[in-house]
Amino acid sequence: MTKPAIFWFRRDLRLTDHPALDEAAADGRPVLPVFISDPALRNPSGENRLTFLAETLDWLRDATEGALVHRQGSPAVVLRELAAEVGTDTVYATDDHGPYGRGRDTAVGESLAAAGISTHYRDAVYAVPPGSVVTGGGTSYKVFTPFFKAWKSHGWLDPAGPVAADWLDGVTSEPFPSSAPTAAKLPVAGEQAAWDRAEWFLEGPVFDYSVGRDRPGVDGTSRLSPYLKWGTIHPRQLLARLGPDPAEDVFRSELAWREFYAEVLFQRPDSARASFVPKMSGIEVDSGPNTDQHFSAWCQGQTGYPIVDAGMRQLLAEGWMHNRVRMIVASFLVKDLHLDWQRGARWFMKHLVDGDLASNSHGWQWVAGTGTDASPYFRVFNPITQSRKFDPEGEYLRRWLPELAHLSNKQIHEPWTDPVGAPAGYPGPMVDHGKERKESLRRYDELKASWQ
DNA sequence: TTTTGAGTTGTTCGA
DNA sequence: GTCGAACAACTCAAA
Numbered sequence: 001m002t003k004p005a006i007f008w009f010r011r012d013l014r015l016t017d018h019p020a021l022d023e024a025a026a027d028g029r030p031v032l033p034v035f036i037s038d039p040a041l042r043n044p045s046g047e048n049r050l051t052f053l054a055e056t057l058d059w060l061r062d063a064t065e066g067a068l069v070h071r072q073g074s075p076a077v078v079l080r081e082l083a084a085e086v087g088t089d090t091v092y093a094t095d096d097h098g099p100y101g102r103g104r105d106t107a108v109g110e111s112l113a114a115a116g117i118s119t120h121y122r123d124a125v126y127a128v129p130p131g132s133v134v135t136g137g138g139t140s141y142k143v144f145t146p147f148f149k150a151w152k153s154h155g156w157l158d159p160a161g162p163v164a165a166d167w168l169d170g171v172t173s174e175p176f177p178s179s180a181p182t183a184a185k186l187p188v189a190g191e192q193a194a195w196d197r198a199e200w201f202l203e204g205p206v207f208d209y210s211v212g213r214d215r216p217g218v219d220g221t222s223r224l225s226p227y228l229k230w231g232t233i234h235p236r237q238l239l240a241r242l243g244p245d246p247a248e249d250v251f252r253s254e255l256a257w258r259e260f261y262a263e264v265l266f267q268r269p270d271s272a273r274a275s276f277v278p279k280m281s282g283i284e285v286d287s288g289p290n291t292d293q294h295f296s297a298w299c300q301g302q303t304g305y306p307i308v309d310a311g312m313r314q315l316l317a318e319g320w321m322h323n324r325v326r327m328i329v330a331s332f333l334v335k336d337l338h339l340d341w342q343r344g345a346r347w348f349m350k351h352l353v354d355g356d357l358a359s360n361s362h363g364w365q366w367v368a369g370t371g372t373d374a375s376p377y378f379r380v381f382n383p384i385t386q387s388r389k390f391d392p393e394g395e396y397l398r399r400w401l402p403e404l405a406h407l408s409n410k411q412i413h414e415p416w417t418d419p420v421g422a423p424a425g426y427p428g429p430m431v432d433h434g435k436e437r438k439e440s441l442r443r444y445d446e447l448k449a450s451w452q
Numbered sequence: 453t454t455t456t457g458a459g460t461t462g463t464t465c466g467a
Numbered sequence: 468g469t470c471g472a473a474c475a476a477c478t479c480a481a482a
Contacts, residue, residue, distance in 0.1 A: 379474090
């Protein structure tokens, strides 16, 4: 009788194109699928992400014909118990290159080895595993464009088909995490829903992506990030579907950005929370009684700048924000309100259904000018110019700010200019952008002077 | 080793 | 209104 194998699901919650699961299921060996809620893992935190995870696990349990087991506790302890219960000495999992996952997996591997159980970490949650794309000099890339070129020429596996597994059922499970209704309206979980969206995107919007991705009023982005987060879709499955069209290459580059930032975090785990460029951390940030009030106005979408408020309200309503608007609201927090990028990054992680540590931290650092290949410090987004340029008809603004819906396309981007007076129930601009832009530039000058 | 070209997403100002 | 220059060095990656 073949001994079963345990398959430990983490950020690979799918049943097609799954090399690690394939290996666990090889030779007709029965597979016990398990998901472990690890109390030491603060991430995933955030109600929206936890709910989406819970729904994804519901889908996975059905898809494994009820065999999926959920346990809470330290993975090393849980896996030893399960191995003893089902009489096996092998555990398979997809490799995790995140700052927490690496340490955890090494410790779990050692702990299980001491109990005579072997662990097999295979594949990666990225098309190209972090650590495998290096410069001619053998160092890791810090600039995106050469990384993108090298990443493409490195290449990735062709996606494989559905996994045929003989699930080992009847093993006791603890109750699954409950998917309590959230304030935010979240996407439908599971592999079918993910592919419904992917097919829709790949058959149409991807060909307009170079323009459509910048239009928050238009459904022109893939919105696949929550599925990529949990591995419900693997990036190589999307990459395999992309052709040579320039707009497709722009989408390919977005997938590469995700991998670039995973690589950067792999090389520099500290950069999740601290400046990638240490000397940039000396920038003057505001402190004092007004900062909490400012931060709160930003969080709640009450800054008086419509494009900023629309974005922040979309975040609360959907647990998601259009990428163009993420940049605008981030720039506003850092360069108009002069607050720490970390504070904004934490708020994003609290609410984003797709919150990914690497992309989030480094996206914020790009805006703040503290990261790899960061935006030059003098690049300060003007919330009015951006709004006019990317939401010219005010579609996005009207969707999220119904109190401004009656304003003309010209006035809606800066409602305080309405001759009738500011609309009732909508705040005036909390700061003067022109003034704060200059203040931001002054602080960077001061920082540079301090390096002399 | 040295040199060279380049670097996601912008804004403002003045001609 | 449109266009190009300036913003400012600095670091990276490859030749």
